[in-house]
Amino acid sequence: MKREMTRSLILATGLVALVLVCAGSALLLWDNVRVAEAADRQDVAAIAAVVAVTTDRDDLRAAVARTAAGADGRIAVHLVLGDIIGSGRATHAEVAAVAAGAPAPSSWRVLPGRAVVELTEPAAVVDVETAGEIGLLVVIAVLGSAAAVWLGGRRFRPLLRDMRTLADAARAGGTRVRATGPAELADLAAAVNEVADRTDRLLAGEREMIADVSHRLRTPLTALRLDIDVLDDSVVANRIRGAVRALNRDVDLIIESLRPVGPLRPAECDLTAVVRARMEFWSVRAEDQGRWCEVDVPDPPLPVGLAADVLAAAVDTVLDNVFRHTPEGSPIAVEVVAHAGWVTLVVEDGGRGVSEPDEAVLRGHSGGSSTGLGLAIARAAAESTGGSLHVERGRLGGARIRMRFGEAGRTTGSAAPRAWRLWHSTR
Known part of the structure; x- marks a missing residue:
């Protein structure tokens, strides 16, 4: 030049x-x-x-x-x-x-x-x-x-x-600049900054996808860990236990090395069908651990603006947290309530509860030895439909995870639906 x-x-x-x-x-x-x-x-x-x-x-x-x-x-x-x-x-x-x-x-x-x-x-x-x-x-x-x-x-x-x-x-590819010269140069600087921002968003979305997919591996790992507990102390069983621990450790390293941020891609699925399908799996695990499990899902379909695999991953992450952080034998209750354009999925347990509910839903925050992505993934799924996720003290003595999803094709009402308030007051 x-x-x-x-x-x-x-x-x-x-x-x-x-x-x-x-x-x-x-x-x-x-x-x-x-x-x-x-x-x-x-x-x-x-x-x-x-x-x-x-x-x-x-x-x-x-x-x-x-x-x-x-x-x-x-x-x-x-x-x-x-x-x-x-x-x-x-x-x-x-x-x-x-x-x-x-x-x-x-x-x-x-x-x-x-x-x-x-x-x-x-x-x-x-x-x-x-x-x-x-x-x-x-x-x-x-x-x-x-x-x-x-x-x-x-x-x-x-x-x-x-x-x-x-x-x-x-x-x-990560620096932002500010040009003070002619208008054309300022426009060029703005274009470079815009491209850098778009690149960062794409990279962040890719990292979040990798982290979320990695976190989904916890569900089969949990099943493997539970199945291994019934095996004897043979050489093969110990080798399988070591492999599962190594795989779990590798998944943790992948998640911890990423800082994913970015929106989920909305689609549409039936929340009741997804919850029933996932509870068939988790009910068996609850029975293996001697947990009392209550499932209350209405019959009519409740469509939400999420892909089925994304919603299933959100349900699995919440239930995986329950199985990981509560003692065996602790009760579990899962319920779905719909009103005024909102569909609320409630998961309760009889564990120790969550000491810091507000921080627990933040990505990367964990009160224990986990990666701190489970509730953040569930919260991102709920917020992508216009809803939210709340952590409270439940009726079983432990934590209550309340995920609210916007019903697809419906106009949402109050931020706190009256049906939820009535349901909550009777418990």
Whole structure:
């Protein structure tokens, strides 16, 4: 870019300098022409005045020699007697014709009956002095062009610096810049920042997807861990236990190495169908651990703006937290309530509860040894439908996780639906 700007400056200033040199030279030569013509006319008039007084050859020679044109050999006096004083180019016939009344060149002077003064050629326009003046114009133009290119380079230097900063920021892919130059440069900086923001959002969404998928692996890992508990202490069983622990540790490392943020992609599914399907799995696990499990799901379908796998992952993460953080034998209750465009999924347990409910729903926060993504994934799923997630103290003595989803195709009502308040007050 700097090279192109320098070339443009050189081309522009060179063109201006050329125009100025040509114009200055033309004016200088035109002035020299006018001065030379005036001097020649003055010399011819002076010689004619001498011829009008005397035709003595010596006097005429002296008069011709005193003029600049005569000294250059450009004036001749043709006497009627046939003598020529000076260096003439006209023939006797031409002089005789002019003396007889024929048209004469404008530079000649005819004195009837005495002589004809001939100016053989005009004075030279370009001489050493004029060439020096033109040369001085060229030098001034070159120096002016060089100064203009230098000053233009200094003027463009902040612009080039900002453009290099923009290039470095675009290459780095995470830096934000603020350009203070022309409006076009500011627009370019805004575009670079916008691309960087979009890239960050895409990367964040990709990381969140990886983290969420990794977290979903906890469900089969939980099933494997529960199944392994019934095995004996054989070599194969211990090897399986070690593999499950290693896989669980690897999943934790994947989740902890990511900082996912970004919206979920909404779709539509039947919440009641998804909850029933997932509770068939978790009810078996609850029975294996001696947990009392109550499931209350209404028969009519309740569509929500979520993909079935995303909703299933949210349900699994909440129930996985229950199985991971409550003692075996603790009761579980799952219920679905719908009213005023909202569908509320409630999961309660008989464990110790949550000490910090507000922080528990934040991504990456954990009160125990987990990754702190479970409730955050469930909260993101609920909020993607316009709902929310709340952690409270439940009727079973432990935590109550209340996930509220916006029903698909329905206008939502109050932030705290009356059906939920009535249901909550009767418990």
